[in-house]
Amino acid sequence: MLNNQKPFRLITIPVSHYCEKVRWALDYLKLPYVEAAHMPPFYKFATTKAGGGTVPVLVTEDGNFTDSTDILKYLDSISPNDAKLYPEKPEQRQQVEELEELFDEKLGTAVRSWAYFYIIDNSKIIQPKWTQGVPFVENFLFPVIFPIMRSLVIKKYDVNAESATQYYQQIENVFAKVNELLADGRNYLVGDKISAADFAFASLAAPILQPPQHPIKSSDAEELPAEFLSKINKLKETAAGAFALNLYATKRK
């Protein structure tokens, strides 16, 4: 199936970890797609036109999907039996779905707000993250747009010193849950095959773990505040952090 399929269109903000979750699933399933990367706020024109709001949006001949989990479910539904993102066994499927929901709601949101707290004032760090692969004119407009978007991001994602402490705690709680799961020596979070739970955990943790295989270039360590780096290093050393980094090293082609 799908041999003559027209490539999907994936609307993204390059650095968005929810976009990376979908990008990785598409790459893993070897499904053809073209990425339409946009800088904030220009993504909004593309996502609104496609019937969505946030990124990622996947535009397909079967309709447009406007949430990363809905996209993974759709990709799973069109994939052959030997390349699935969700297990067949109902009990395992439920575990994968619950973990994916936990990572989407608790990890992805906390990672974004916590990381922005340390880097949102540094346009040198933000520019490549928002502009890798976007149309030239958007990149050109970055210096004008950045101060406006910076304020909006701070407001929208509750970026401040007090919330950063809470978001870091939230990240630690999710990592603790993953550490617990991994304590029995398993290779994947659920069952004996990679699933949506693994892709979701690794991609949503990636902005802090900065795996070298990530398609969006990592920041240079010297550019990052010392406190941010030391907390990142602490998370990298956990079983959960090492697990996500190993998934990138071995599965992110």
Ligand SMILES: N[C@@H](CCC(=O)N[C@@H](CS)C(=O)NCC(=O)O)C(=O)O
């Ligand atoms: N639940 C959504 C979350 C997506 C999300 O929060 N995307 C962010 C980027 S990381 C976004 O588009 N933000 C811009 C906005 O809210 O308008 C999903 O899984 O797709």
